Amino acid sequence: xxxxxxxxxxxxxxxxxxxxxxxxxxxxxxxxxxxxxxxxxxxxxxxxxxxxxxxxxxxxxxxxxxxxxxxxxxxxxxxxxxxxxxxxxxxxxxxxxxxxxxxxxxxxxxxxxxxxxxxxxxxxxxxxxxxxxxxxxxxxxxxxxxxxxxxxxxxxxxxxxxxxxxxxxxxxxxxxxxxxxxxxxxxxxxxxxxxxxxxxxxxxxxxxxxxxxxxxxxxxxxxxxxxxxxxxxxxxxxxxxxxxxxxxxxxxxxxxxxxxxxxxxxxxxxxxxxxxxxxxxxxxxxxxxxxxxxxxxxxxxxxxxxxxxxxxxxxxxxxxxxxxxxxxxxxxxxxxxxxxxxxxxxxxxxxxxxxxxxxxxxxxxxxxxxxxxxxxxxxxxxxxxxxxxxxxxxxxxxxxxxxxxxxxxxxxxxxxxxxxxxxxxxxx
Numbered sequence: 001x002x003x004x005x006x007x008x009x010x011x012x013x014x015x016x017x018x019x020x021x022x023x024x025x026x027x028x029x030x031x032x033x034x035x036x037x038x039x040x041x042x043x044x045x046x047x048x049x050x051x052x053x054x055x056x057x058x059x060x061x062x063x064x065x066x067x068x069x070x071x072x073x074x075x076x077x078x079x080x081x082x083x084x085x086x087x088x089x090x091x092x093x094x095x096x097x098x099x100x101x102x103x104x105x106x107x108x109x110x111x112x113x114x115x116x117x118x119x120x121x122x123x124x125x126x127x128x129x130x131x132x133x134x135x136x137x138x139x140x141x142x143x144x145x146x147x148x149x150x151x152x153x154x155x156x157x158x159x160x161x162x163x164x165x166x167x168x169x170x171x172x173x174x175x176x177x178x179x180x181x182x183x184x185x186x187x188x189x190x191x192x193x194x195x196x197x198x199x200x201x202x203x204x205x206x207x208x209x210x211x212x213x214x215x216x217x218x219x220x221x222x223x224x225x226x227x228x229x230x231x232x233x234x235x236x237x238x239x240x241x242x243x244x245x246x247x248x249x250x251x252x253x254x255x256x257x258x259x260x261x262x263x264x265x266x267x268x269x270x271x272x273x274x275x276x277x278x279x280x281x282x283x284x285x286x287x288x289x290x291x292x293x294x295x296x297x298x299x300x301x302x303x304x305x306x307x308x309x310x311x312x313x314x315x316x317x318x319x320x321x322x323x324x325x326x327x328x329x330x331x332x333x334x335x336x337x338x339x340x341x342x343x344x345x346x347x348x349x350x351x352x353x354x355x356x357x358x359x360x361x362x363x364x365x366x367x368x369x370x371x372x373x374x375x376x377x378x379x380x381x382x383x384x385x386x387x388x389x390x391x392x393x394x395x396x397x398x399x400x401x402x403x404x405x406x407x408x409x410x411x412x413x414x415x416x417x418x419x420x421x422x423x424x425x426x427x428x
Contacts, residue, residue, distance in 0.1 A: 005084065005094055005095055005123065005398060005401045005402065005405065006402070006405055007361075007401075007402040007403060007404070007405035007406035007407075007409075008405075008406070009402075010398065010399070010402035011402070011406075014028070024395070025387060025388045025391075025392065025395070026384045026387055026388060026391075026392050026395040026396050026399065028399045028403075029360075030359035030360060030380060033380060033383045033384065033387075033396060034050070034379075034383055036383075036387055037382075037383035037384075037386040037387055038050070040386040040387055041107075041108060041386050042107065043199060044107055044199055044201045044203075045107035045108050045386075046195075047193075047195035047196050047198075047199055047201060048104055048107055048195075048196055048201070048203060049102065049107070049108065049379060049382050049383075050195075050379065051193055051194070051195030051196060051327070052193070052325065052326035052327050052330070053191040053192055053193055053326060053327055053328050053329055053330040053332075054191075054192055054194065054330025054331070055194075055330055056326065056330070057326075057330050057331045058323055058326035058328075058329060058330055058331060058332040058334070059325070059326030059357065060326075061326070061331075061332070061333070061334040061337075062323070062325075062326055062334045062335055062336065062356050062357025063357050064334065065334035065335075065336035065337045065357075066336055066357060066358075066363050066366055066367075068426055068427060068428065069336070069366050069370070069424050069425070069426055069427075070424065070425050070426075070427055071362065071365060071366065071369075071407070071411050071423060071424060072411075072422075072423060072424060072425050073410060073411045073412055074411065074412030074413075075412060077412045077413075077414075078414075079408075079409035079410075079412060079413065079414050081414060082405060082408055082409050082413075082414045082415065083414070083415050083416070084096065084401065084404060084405060084408070084415075084416055085416075086373065086374060086416065086417075088126075088179075088351065088373065088374060089179045089180050089296045089317065089318075089351070090179060091126065091152040091179050093124065093125060093126070093152065093374075094123070094124050094125070095123075095125065095401045095404065096364070096368060096372075096373065096374035096375060096416055097125055097364065097374065097375055097376075097377060097397060097400065097401055097404075098125060098126045098127070098128060098154070098353070098374060098375070098376045098377070099116055099119070099120045099125060099126065099127040099128065099376070099377060099381055099393075099397065100128055100355050100376035100377055100378035100381075101128040101129065101130035101131070101132075101133075101156040101182070101378075102116075102130060102378055102379075102381075102382050103130050103131070103132030103133065103203070103209045104132060104134065104203035104204070104208045104209030105130070105133065105134055105209070105382065105385070106134035106203075106208050106209065106251070107203055107208060107209075108382055108385050108386050109385055109386065109389060110134075111134070111135060112133075112134060112135070112382075112385060113129065113130065113133040113134055113135035113140050113211075114135045114139060114140055114143045115385060115389050115390035115393060116140075116381060116385065116390070116393050117129075117140040117141070117143050117144045117151075117153070118143050118144065118147055118390040118394075119381065119384075119385075119390045119391070119392075119393035119394035119397070120144065120151065120153075120393075120394075120397075121143070121144040121145075121147035121148040121151035122147055122148070122390075122394050123394060123397060123398060123401075124148060124151065124152075125152070125397070126152040126153055126154050126179065127140070127144070127152075127153050127154070128153075128154040128155070128156050128182055128376065129141075129153060129154065129155045129156060129173075129178070129212075130156055130209075130212075131155070131156045131157055131158040131169070131184070131212055132158070132204070132209040132210065132212070132276075133209065133211055133212055134208060134209055134211050134251070135211055136211050136212060136215035137155060137172060137173065137176050137212060138172070138175075138176055138215070140153070141153060141176035141177060150177070152179050153176070153177065153178055153179065154178050154179055154180045154181065154182055154298075155169070155170075155173035155176075155178045155180075155181050155182070155295075156181075156182045156183075156184055156300070157169060157170065157173075157181050157182065157183045157184065158184055158187065158276055158277050159183065159188075159277065159278045159281050159285060160275050160276055160277065160278060161274075161275045161277075161278045162218070162222065162275050164218050165213075165216065165218045165219055165222070165275070166292070167218075167292055168216050168217060168218040168219075169212065169216065170292055170293040170295070172216070173293075173295065174293060174294065174295060178295055179295070179296070180295055180296040180297070180298050180317070180318070181289075181293060181295045181296070181297060181298065182298045182299075182300045182320060183286065183289070183297065183298070183299055183300060184300045184301060184324075185281065185299055185300060185301035185302070186300070186301030186322070186323070186324050186328050186329075187277060187301075187324060187328060188277050188278060188279040188280075188281050189277065189279055190328075191324070191327055191328035191329060191330075192330065193327060204269070204272060204273060204276075205244065205269060205273065206244050206247035206248060206251065206269075207247060207248040207250075207251035207252055207265065207268070207269050208247065208251055210251070210268070210269070210272045210276075211251075213268070213271075213272050213276070214251075214252055214253055214268055215253065219268075219271070219272075222271055222275070223264055223267050223268045223271050224264070226267050226270075226271055227263045227264050227267045230263075245260065245266070246260070248265045248266060248268075248269055249265055252264075252265040252268060283310060283314060286299065286314055286316070287314055289316075290315070296317035296318065297316040297317050297318075298316065298317060298318040298319060298320060298351070298353070299311050299316055299318075299319045299320070300319075300320040300322055301320070301322050301323075301324065302319040302320065302321055302322070302338075302342065303321060303322075303323060303332070303333055303335070303338040303342070304338070304342075305341050305342055305345040308342040308345045308346050309345055311350065312345075312346060312349050312350055316350060317350055317351060318350050318351030318352065318353060318373075319342070319346070319350065319351075319352055319353070320353040320354065320355060320376060321335050321338050321339045321342055321352065321353070321354045321355075321372070322335055322354065322355045322356050322376075323335050323338070323356050324356065325355065325356045325357070325378055325379065326356060326357070334356070334357070335354055335355065335356035335357065336354070336357070336366070336367060336370065339352070339354050339367060339370050339371060339372060340370050340371075342371075343370060343371025343372070344371070346371075351373045351374075352371060352372050352373050353372060353373060353374045353375065353376055354367050354372040354375055354376070355375065355376035355377070355378060356378075358375050358376075358377060359379070359380055359400075360400060360403055361399075361400050361401065361402065361403025361404035361405070361406065361407050362403060362404075362407050363375075364400065364401075364404045365404060365407050365408060365411065365419065365423070366424060368416050368419045369419040369420060369421055369422075369423040369424050370421060370424070371420075371421075377396075377397055377400060380396045380397065380400060381393040381396050381397050383396060384396025384397070404416075411423060
C-alpha cells in the first residue's frame with residue numbers, strides 16, 4: 001500500500017482524474033501556482049504574502065542559490081522502496097516538511113490559520129502556529145485534533161517587551177500540546193517592504209493577525225490598564241479611518257457594535273504595535289527560556305556561523321536558517337548559502353531547519369543534502385489556500401512532497417537520511 005505522500009500514488013491520482021477531463025485545482029508547479037493565486041488575492045494580500053524587502057534582492061538570491069546547486073543522480077540502485085520519514089523532537093513525521101508560520105493569513109482567507117492547521121493535520125505534518133495569526137492557537141489546535149488526534153504543532157514566538165506576556169504565550173503553547181517553540185529573531189522591527197508601504201497597508205493596524213494577543217489574558221490586562229488611563233487624543237475622522245475602525249471591531253472578539261463603541265479594540269491595536277517585539281532582544285533573554293518553558297527551543301532567523309555556534313553553546317535544541325522569505329533585509333545572504341556555512345558548524349549537535357525560497361521537491365532534496373534536517377514551506381501553502389482553502393493548502397504541500405519522493409528515488413537514494421553534499425554539484 002503506497003504512502004498517501006508517495007510521488008507515484010499522487011501522479012496516478014492526477015493522471016486518473018485527467019482521463020475524465022479533470023485537472024488539478026492547485027497547479028503542480030510553483031510558477032503557475034503563484035500566477036493563479038495572484039488572480040484570487042486582493043492587492044493587500046498579495047503585497048503582504050508575495051512581497052519582500054526593498055527591491056526583492058534577497059528573494060532573488062534565495063532562488064539563485066538553489067539554482068547554482070544541481071542534483072547529480074546515481075543509477076543502477078534499487079530505489080523501489082523509499083522513506084521520507086524523520087523524527088523531530090519526539091514526533092515521527094511522514095516527511096521532513098513543516099507548514100511555516102505566516103502572519104495575517106486572514107488577508108488571504110478568513111480563518112486561514114484554522115484551515116492551514118486542518119491541512120497540516122491531514123498530512124500528519126507540523127504547523128508552526130503564527131504568533132501573528134488571525135485565529136487563537138487553542139482553536140487551531142482543536143481543529144487539528146479533530147482531523148487527527150495529537151496532530152503535531154509548534155508555536156512561533158515573537159518576544160514582546162512585556163515578559164509576562166511572553167510567559168503567558170509560552171504557557172498557552174504548552175497547554176495546546178506544542179512540540180517546540182520557534183523564537184523569531186529577525187523581526188524585532190519590520191523590514192522596509194515597499195509593496196505594503198505603497199498601499200499604506202499594515203494588517204496589524206486593522207487588527208488583522210493579532211488574535212494570539214486579543215485572546216491572551218495578560219494582553220487583556222495591559223489593554224484594560226491603558227484604556228482606563230485614556231489617550232486624550234482626538235483621532236482624525238476620514239473614510240479610511242472609518243473603514244479601519246470597522247476592521248478593528250470585526251477582528252476583535254465580541255459584539256461588532258460594542259467593539260465600534262468601546263475604546264478597548266482600538267487601544268488593543270495600539271498596544272500590540274507598541275509591545276509585540278523587542279528590538280533589544282539579546283542572548284540574555286534566550287538563555288532565560290529554559291526557565292520559562294519545558295518545550296524544545298528553536299531559534300528562527302540564524303544566518304551566520306558564529307550565531308549558530310552561540311546557539312549550540314546556549315543549549316537550544318535547534319535553529320531555522322532563514323531570511324524570513326526575503327522580507328526583512330534587502331541584499332541579505334540567501335538561506336541556502338547560509339545553510340551551507342552553518343550546517344558544518346552545527347555538525348549534528350542540534351536540529352537544523354531551513355526556509356525561504358523553497359518551492360519544490362527538488363529544492364527540498366538540495367537543502368537536505370546540504371545538511372538540513374527538515375524544511376519549512378511558506379508561500380506555496382498560502383497560494384494553495386487562496387485557490388482552494390484548506391484543501392488547497394494541503395495539496396500545495398502534498399505536491400512538493402510527492403516531487404521530493406520521486407526526485408529522491410530518481411537521484412538514486414532510498415532515504416532522506418542518505419542525502420549529503422556529495423549528492424550535489426555547484427555550477428556558476
